[in-house]
Amino acid sequence: MAEAFAYLGQSFSIICQPINLLIMFGGVIFGVIMGALPGISATMAVIFCLTFTYSMDPVMGITFLCAVNCSAVTGGGITAILFNIPGTPASAVTTFDGSPMVKRGEVGRALSLDLFSSAIGNLVGAVIMFFCTAPLMVAALRFGASEMCMIVLMGLSVIIFLDESNILLTIASGLIGLWISTIGQDPMTGQARYTFGSSFLLAGVDMLPFMIGMFALTELYSEFLTPEKTKLGKMDPRKVTKLTNFKEMFSMRWLLLRDSILGTVVGILPGAGSTIASFLSYSMETRISKHPKDFGTGIPEGIAASETANNAAAAGMMIPLVAMGIPGGTSAAMMSIALNIQGVKVGPLLLKTQPLYLYSVVAGMLFASIAMVFVSILIAKVFARVLCLPYRYLAAMILTLAIVGCYAKNGRINDVYIMLGAGVLGILCKRCHFNNSAIVLGLVLGNLFEVNLRRTLNLATDGLLPYLMHRPITIVLLVTVAAIFFFAIRKANRKKADSGGVI
Amino acid sequence: MAEFIICGLLALFFLVMLIAGYVTTAVFLGDESVRLYPSVLLLAIILCLVLHCVQLWKKLPSEEKKRSIADIFRLKDRQTHIFLLTIVVTILYFLLLDTLSFVLLTPFICLYYIMMLGETSWLKGIVTSILITAAVYCVFIYGLHIRLPRGTGIIRELTMKLEFLFG
Structure with a gap:
């Protein structure tokens, strides 16, 4: 361990040289802004920055790329809060509480909560990575298809907490999302489903355009149907730029800690990633919280839960990458290529052959977390000012950013059509009391759920029950999920019975 | 009433999808789960929507049921x-x-x-x-x-x- 600290110190001594410090801060600011632009992912931010690192010292290059990657993941929450446009699927949960908070005029508070929570999630993730890379990898390898299926189901269980007054339609919404995720090529056999001969649908319904349509366009169209609904553009600049404070963050210390740990653990699981981490932590918080009803109405805990886990997962994804050479997601895969260019041979031998490089990754993440605290104060104030503009201008900006965000991701006009379709579906569903967030949740987790469910069923050749008997983790998770659903439905039933209705 | 009509239409749409999807999806090496999984989802959606429609219909006052389509969807608004x-x-x-x-x-x-x-x-x-x-x-x-x-x-x-x- 002493050696590890020595390597970490060596990495920091390189970062802390004045010119390098400037480059690192620049990287963090660039990463946050890139992440904030819809359609620009952390992966793209790393690609943009890769060329700058060719002339850098390898340690500096590695830390710089890690800082850009971490801060770009953080930036995704900014547009989710400001315009209801999630920069990444993982930021979708941030809109649940971020958007209502913005509507109340607490823009600076929401943004600073987002950025501070992200920094903490990232910091805890990096610390866990520093201390527990090896044991966590052993535990993660015990997770097979059945355990993953249950983890996703736990993430999906958040659906019943999204609108307790209308459980039937909320469950239907979640199921609709799950069904939409089946459109396109079957992930296991490659057979076309619900495409009806269209090549456009063969690639499936892309999550990002669908989410942008469901959240941003729905909001925009609602303004046409019921004008003057939103208070955006009529806000008091002093209230808008007021940030969160230490007291508020300190009051959420346990939430931040448990969601960071949860996020890191989920990030380590192959294929799970930031999205499931943010949904899972939000779901967990709605159950643990003393005031679960307030979730979704714009409370700090909602933003903190989502963003902490989301960023911790991004850090967690680096653990299987550096320890085993297995990237946990797209951004981790890009980081693997970037690190390879820097001469880092990720995998089990990294600790033995290039320990300095391993701890440079940790140093880069730690630096990004600390720098983000300072950067976030500046960025939150600047971005918050945007919402002081009249709503008509914001609407035009939202529309333009939404279109570009959809188009920029894959360079396909079809994605823009998906966004429009989702927008119209969103407004229809909103009018009929369906839950748009549940639809998005179903779509985001649908593919992962289906693949793992079908894999489990394929593996259980002697029947599901005998198979599950050998999977104790699955049984524990299954019982937990069943209990969550049972108690939530019973609670809703009681409430309805008290008010003289039915579910 | 608008909600009832839209939910009814959606239930009908999903029913069509259920039948069409089941017929058009090819099975690879006898793996039926490729079309069974979405079909189960669609069945559950239809069930939820039908239940919701029944609940809505029961709650609807009789004068609401007699309103014209233009009135229900505020087409003159x-x-x-x-x-x-x-x-x-x-x-x-x-x-x-x-x-x-x-x-x-x-x-x-x-x-x-x-x-x-x-x-x-x-x-x-x-x-x-x-x-x-x-x-x-x-x-x-x-x-x-x-x-x-x-x-x-x-x-x-x-x-x-x-x-x-x-x-």
């Missing part, structure tokens, strides 16, 4: 007209985007949204729409080198010249 027009304009914009290019078409859609949402000064509207388009265009084209719809024919040539204006 000005806001509904504006909303429908916005959808049509947006669809038109998306359809023309690949032909007329992002840079040429976006100021118009921005202007439409700005004016429809209450701007009274045409000059302000025009200037803001051009500024928004220019800002987004510059960030994505010159800053990030991300391609946006270029249009076709002469428009394509012009937008490409614009794209390479600064090297």
